[in-house]
Amino acid sequence: MNTETQIDKRLARNQRWKARQRYFKDSYTLWRRNHLMVVGTTIIILLLLIALSAPLLATHNPLDQILSDRLLPPTWEHFFGTDSLGRDIFSRVVHGARVTLTIALLVALISTPVGLIIGVLAGYFGGAVDEILMRLSDVFLAFPKLILAIAFAAALGPGVENAIIAIAVANWPSYARLARAETLAVRDNDYIQVIRSMGASNLRIMVGHITPMCLSSIIVRLSLDMGTIILTAAGLGFLGLGAQPPTPEWGLMVSDGRLYLVDQWWVSTLPGFAILIVVMGFNLMGDGIRDILDPHQRQS
Amino acid sequence: MRYNNHVNRKTNQSHNPILLTVEDLHVYFSIREGWLSRQRATVKAVNGVNLSLQQGDVFGLVGESGCGKTTLGRAIVGLSPVSHGQILLKGRSIVGLTGQDAHERARQVQLIFQDPYSSLHPRKTVCDLVGVGLKLHGLANGYEIDEQVLAMLKRVGFNIDHLYRYAHEFSGGQRQRISLARALILRPKLLILDEPTSALDVSVQAQILNLLKEIRQEFNLTFLFISHDLGVIRYMSNRIGVMYLGHLVETGATSDVFEHPQHPYTQVLLSSLPSIDPDTPSNRTLLEGDPPTPIDPPPGCPFAQRCPGVKPICREQAPELIHHGNSPDHFTACHFPHVD
Amino acid sequence: MLLKDTPVTTDKLLSVQDLRVHFHTLRGIVHALEGVSFHLNRQETLGLAGETGCGKSVTARSVLRLIDPPGRIVSGRIIFEDRDILTLDDTAVRAIRGGEISMIMQEPKMSLNPVIRVGDQVAEALLIHDTSLNRSSARTQAEEMLTQMGIPEAHRTSRRYPHELSGGMAQRIMIAMMLVTRPKLLIADEPTSALDVTIQAQILALMDKLVQDIRTSVLMITHDLGVMAETCDRVAVMYAGNIVEMGAVRSVLKDPQHPYTQGLLKTVPDKANPDHPLYAIKGNVPSLLQPQNHCRFSDRCEYAMARCSREIPPVYQMTDDHEAACFLHDGQSISSGGKQVDLMNP
Numbered sequence: 001m002n003t004e005t006q007i008d009k010r011l012a013r014n015q016r017w018k019a020r021q022r023y024f025k026d027s028y029t030l031w032r033r034n035h036l037m038v039v040g041t042t043i044i045i046l047l048l049l050i051a052l053s054a055p056l057l058a059t060h061n062p063l064d065q066i067l068s069d070r071l072l073p074p075t076w077e078h079f080f081g082t083d084s085l086g087r088d089i090f091s092r093v094v095h096g097a098r099v100t101l102t103i104a105l106l107v108a109l110i111s112t113p114v115g116l117i118i119g120v121l122a123g124y125f126g127g128a129v130d131e132i133l134m135r136l137s138d139v140f141l142a143f144p145k146l147i148l149a150i151a152f153a154a155a156l157g158p159g160v161e162n163a164i165i166a167i168a169v170a171n172w173p174s175y176a177r178l179a180r181a182e183t184l185a186v187r188d189n190d191y192i193q194v195i196r197s198m199g200a201s202n203l204r205i206m207v208g209h210i211t212p213m214c215l216s217s218i219i220v221r222l223s224l225d226m227g228t229i230i231l232t233a234a235g236l237g238f239l240g241l242g243a244q245p246p247t248p249e250w251g252l253m254v255s256d257g258r259l260y261l262v263d264q265w266w267v268s269t270l271p272g273f274a275i276l277i278v279v280m281g282f283n284l285m286g287d288g289i290r291d292i293l294d295p296h297q298r299q300s
Numbered sequence: 301m302r303y304n305n306h307v308n309r310k311t312n313q314s315h316n317p318i319l320l321t322v323e324d325l326h327v328y329f330s331i332r333e334g335w336l337s338r339q340r341a342t343v344k345a346v347n348g349v350n351l352s353l354q355q356g357d358v359f360g361l362v363g364e365s366g367c368g369k370t371t372l373g374r375a376i377v378g379l380s381p382v383s384h385g386q387i388l389l390k391g392r393s394i395v396g397l398t399g400q401d402a403h404e405r406a407r408q409v410q411l412i413f414q415d416p417y418s419s420l421h422p423r424k425t426v427c428d429l430v431g432v433g434l435k436l437h438g439l440a441n442g443y444e445i446d447e448q449v450l451a452m453l454k455r456v457g458f459n460i461d462h463l464y465r466y467a468h469e470f471s472g473g474q475r476q477r478i479s480l481a482r483a484l485i486l487r488p489k490l491l492i493l494d495e496p497t498s499a500l501d502v503s504v505q506a507q508i509l510n511l512l513k514e515i516r517q518e519f520n521l522t523f524l525f526i527s528h529d530l531g532v533i534r535y536m537s538n539r540i541g542v543m544y545l546g547h548l549v550e551t552g553a554t555s556d557v558f559e560h561p562q563h564p565y566t567q568v569l570l571s572s573l574p575s576i577d578p579d580t581p582s583n584r585t586l587l588e589g590d591p592p593t594p595i596d597p598p599p600g601c602p603f604a605q606r607c608p609g610v611k612p613i614c615r616e617q618a619p620e621l622i623h624h625g626n627s628p629d630h631f632t633a634c635h636f637p638h639v640d
Numbered sequence: 641m642l643l644k645d646t647p648v649t650t651d652k653l654l655s656v657q658d659l660r661v662h663f664h665t666l667r668g669i670v671h672a673l674e675g676v677s678f679h680l681n682r683q684e685t686l687g688l689a690g691e692t693g694c695g696k697s698v699t700a701r702s703v704l705r706l707i708d709p710p711g712r713i714v715s716g717r718i719i720f721e722d723r724d725i726l727t728l729d730d731t732a733v734r735a736i737r738g739g740e741i742s743m744i745m746q747e748p749k750m751s752l753n754p755v756i757r758v759g760d761q762v763a764e765a766l767l768i769h770d771t772s773l774n775r776s777s778a779r780t781q782a783e784e785m786l787t788q789m790g791i792p793e794a795h796r797t798s799r800r801y802p803h804e805l806s807g808g809m810a811q812r813i814m815i816a817m818m819l820v821t822r823p824k825l826l827i828a829d830e831p832t833s834a835l836d837v838t839i840q841a842q843i844l845a846l847m848d849k850l851v852q853d854i855r856t857s858v859l860m861i862t863h864d865l866g867v868m869a870e871t872c873d874r875v876a877v878m879y880a881g882n883i884v885e886m887g888a889v890r891s892v893l894k895d896p897q898h899p900y901t902q903g904l905l906k907t908v909p910d911k912a913n914p915d916h917p918l919y920a921i922k923g924n925v926p927s928l929l930q931p932q933n934h935c936r937f938s939d940r941c942e943y944a945m946a947r948c949s950r951e952i953p954p955v956y957q958m959t960d961d962h963e964a965a966c967f968l969h970d971g972q973s974i975s976s977g978g979k980q981v982d983l984m985n986p
Contacts (some may be wrong), residue, residue: 011460012446019425019464029666190419194482197377198433199406212423364836365807471924472692501691501863506907506920513917528836531910535918554914572837574844574866576908578890586845587838589792590806 030292037288043281051097060088062095062248071264081266083256089266092248093274099249100278103164103233103242104226110168112218115175120206120214122176123183134180137173145170149232153241160249163242167232171225178221182214216293223286227279234275250275303350303551303621303631316354318391319522320376320490325349325385327371331595341595345371347546347602348385350621353490358516358523360537360554362530362569364591368546369526370414373492376524377411378402389490407437410483414495416475420467426453426478427463433486452481456511473504477511484519491516492524497532509536530573534558539629542566545602546594548621552630562624562637565603601635609636652719653857654703654825655679659716661698661707667929672698672711674881674932677955680825685851685858687868687889689904690878693925696861699878700827703859704741705733720825739769742818746830748810752802758813759783759798765817785816788853790846808839812846819850826851827859832867844871865908869893874961877901880926880936887962897964899941935967943968 031037050057059079066086074081080089122133140148145167152166186192187210195209234251236242243249245256250271257267327346346368353359361369374380376387382395394405413419420429430452431445440448450463456477467475476496483491493512497505509532516523527533533540534554541551542563550563561567571584587606592598601607604614613635621633625640661673673695680686688696698707705725707713718725720741725733737743745751753761762782767773773781779798786794789812802810811831818826831847832840848871851858862868868875869889876886877898885898896902906919923940935941938948948967956969 009443012443012450012463015460016464019466023466026666190413190415191421193374193379194411194413194419194479195421195432195436197379197406197411198436198486199403200432200436204436209421212421364838502865502907503691503904503921506909506918509909510917510920530837531908535909535912535914568838572841573910574840574864574870576865576869576893576905576910578869578893584841586842590808590839591836 027292031288034288034291036284037291040281040284040286040288043277044285047097047101047278047281050094051101054095054098058088058091058094060091062087062092063246064088071260071267073264074266074270080270081264083253083267084260087246089253089270092253093250093271096248096250096253096271096274097278099160099243099247100230100233100275103160103167104229106164107167107171107229107233108222108226110164111171112175112222114168115172115177116179116211116214116218118172119176119179119181120183120210123180124187124202124206124210130180133176137176140170140173141177143170145228146232146235149236150239150241153236158241158244160243160247163233163236166236166241167229170232171229174225175218175221178217179214182217183210186210186213216290219293220286220290223282223289226282226286230275230279230282303623316356318352319355319357319389320353320524321386321388321391322349322351322372322376323386323388325372325375325387326383327368327375327380328383329381344546344594344597345380346375347594347597349543349546349548351541351548351551353522353524355489355522356520357539358525358537360533360540361524361526361543362528362533362540363543364528364569366545366591366594367543368594369543370494372543373411373494373524373526376490376492377409378405379411403437406433407486408488409490409492410486410488411492412476412479412483412494412496415499416472416479417499419479420475422467425464425466426458426470429467429478430482430485433482437486439486448485449481452485453478455484455515456481471504472500473508476500476508480511480515484515487519488521490522490524492526494526495528496525498527498529505532512536530558530570542569545592545597547602547618547633549603549634550630550632551621552627556625556627556630560625560627560630560638560640562630562632562639563603563634564607564609564638567638568608601633603634611636651682652679653682653684653721654859655717655719656699656703657717657719659699659702659718660714661695661702662712662714664710664712670928671931672881672928673702676716676878676881676883678876678883678886680857680859682824682857683855684874685860685872687872687875688859688861688878689863689865689868689875691863691904691925693880693928694878695881696878697829700743700829700859700861703825703827704737704743706737735769738765738818738823739821740823741825741827742821742823743827743829744811744814744818744831746833748807748814748834749802751814752810754802756801757799758802758805758810759786762786762798762813762817762820765820769821782816782820785820786813788850789813789816791816806839807835808843811835811839811843815843815847815850819854819856822854823856825857825859827861829861830863831860833862833864840867847871865893865905866910877904881928881932882936882965884937884966885962885964887959891959891962895962897958897962897969898937898966899943899968900937901964903940903942935965 064087069082069086070084072078072082078088078090080093083089118133122130148170149166152169153163156162156166192205192209195205233242234254237249237251238255243252245252253271254268260267325346326348329343329345330340331343349372363369371380375382378397386393387395389408397405427446427449430449434440434445434448450460453462470478497508500508515521525533525536537554539552540554540557541548542565544565550557550566557566561570568585568587585608589606592605599618600616601614601619604610607614619633619635621631624630624632624637657677659673659676663670663672676699688699690696701707702713703718703725713726720736725736752758759779759782762785763775763778766778766781783794783798786798791797791812805813832843835843844867860872872889874887875889875892876883877900879900885892885896885901892901893905896905903921907921909918912918921940926936926939932952934950935948935953938944941948945967953965953967954974955963955965956972956974957963958969958972
């Protein structure tokens, strides 16, 4: 008996590993099929690598001001030229990837769990809970996200941390809405009824069985929102409400260059390009993630 | 003799102990009528049903969609709200249980759903799906769960290859086996099967029906078998109940009801079934119109609107489920039952 | 297009020859149809029986050329009257769809547009294929059709929306919509599977009457052998992308010649003895990922011989109107199938 279960265990581990492999292989095939998704993920992976190895890639110190080298056009010495204080724009864009990624990830980490919890609670319990939570989110949804973020950032005071909080506050209601809609769709499914009839508690049903079903659409929505988050962060930086000089933040850099847009185009344009490419990368990836996470895609 | 009295009398003397008793069960839902309007209408999904299951019974519940058979099954496991009436499991009420008591009921009564595609969580492996009951009730931990799940999976025809797969990798019949394993792992006494094979092909249906019969013996189970398929019901059950519009209109031993149907609805139902034998003459009675909705049903016999032999009294007074004919167990709710 | 030159004098309405359909999926190419051949005479009801995934719906959809990617009709011919549907241009196929060939789907409520009144949907079907008609006369014709369908208060019902109707009523509307253009061929894909038995009986009786009135042929797809026995003149039994047996309904159901048909009939619980286990065909439906190179039923067959897992069985002709693709009948004459239909004499 004992040896039997022993063998079982090893076999079981093997089987579990195989099942996982199969899952990843399918995911890979689905990923490969979607060419735009491949482009998107490549961009995002490159961005991650750049952010991680910023000090190695940067040719200059991003904060070093050499006033004699102001507003130099792109050359081999300065790939992207220099700005009005003689800082190397390439190095600043590379370091800016860190700032941008940090903002985007922190906003995601704050706003999605909040939205998810509120949305699932509202959808699962319905009635008064639903009314209260959704009216609350309606208040936030009544204003454009950027305006809301500006208002909060202004109230909290300038700074990267406050910008992150402001953007997160402006963002959670859309995730709450989405999670609520998904919960309503999933709640009456037979597999939820089964688990109820087995005596599972509400908390267990929400955490273990409903949330996983909401996650995929939230992740998709989030990756599509990443662009907006980055743009909002840049917008706040541009207005002086986000990252403060001399932090190499992309929005701030675009803002700095606006005086020289006609004669020294590179000062604003090249950081702007960085924003464009990253936003595009996230959007392309978001569309593809939906297909990969959809279990029905795997049937065929 | 009324059905209730019959049931009560039986408890005292008969061969097998009564496992489940449903007494005068009503399940009502209120719905909003029309948009904008605040007026609410009542759907009387189950409207005064009495039935009793002895240990070891396979009680077949037949009826068309909307007759309340599914709602009845769900009420027993606590998924439909009971408006009035009692459900007794081994003499103890299981209506409106919460907390620990609901947990205890869950170990005794399990429900198998009709749709094998929506009854398995799409993001969980078979091991998680089947093992969930063990985990919920704290019956096993860690690898014990995997082992017990595997043992149960082997019983329903799988092997270790299938243990960590996701539901989408299985066919309808296989999914129904997984559902069965999930229910059986808690060793319930009563299994409610809500159209377990109606989404399956006939050849797969045959495999599942055979498996159910074997498992009933092996685990000493009692079945409440809900189906619209008369052929399946006849093959599976020893006693049946025919439901129409929330009422039980006829009940008795399977052979009695099939060979000597007393209620006009049962007769129509039996004649509607297409036969696979091309030589069987089709002498079917066609009903007029659609089944009425259970929203605020009119008084009188529920079948009066479509009954071929309707008389004035049928529209005024609802018939009671009472004993007719020769077989002691045969009850019909009809003013003019067909008794030969 | 061979047929263009020869005068059409047979009473064959539809002839499907060696139809092959593939689906390109994540796991590879699914060989959904592997050379399906059959024909349908005028005013005849042919049943296509078989289980999920056997290809009966794919066959039906191919007839209307409704196979969407990742599916592809690889080869074969579908001769409708004197035209090969697979070589027609899109305009010509659209004219055939709904006009000369109509299709009824399983879920009536899902096949009706929820935001259009049902009467208008029936009228629309007329307007698409008869441009000379004006809207009000189309409506009148639609209402007449509904009356003919035994729908009470046709005028009031035609003003309703699909969600206000019961399943049986919705299926009547669907049938009215499909028959109002008086098609030559009606494809019915499980028309009563979603309905209750008493409603099913009503609908089948109604379809029977209308089909007689309009003199249309029917390709009836169903998994319910009982429905098949009652409605069809001939049946074709499909298994894993092949027609394994075909013939007159009485002869196939009373004296099945292919082991699969025999098994299928035995698994029906209606008349089975409750004290014995039901007969069950062992094993599962094979994967269709491999191109067929043997009898696809051989793994599950009680009578399987060595050659069954090596060769594709030809279609053997038992009687004039009964054929089966099984080596058990080796020695019988091999059927010409539908492949030489264009050479046949009237």
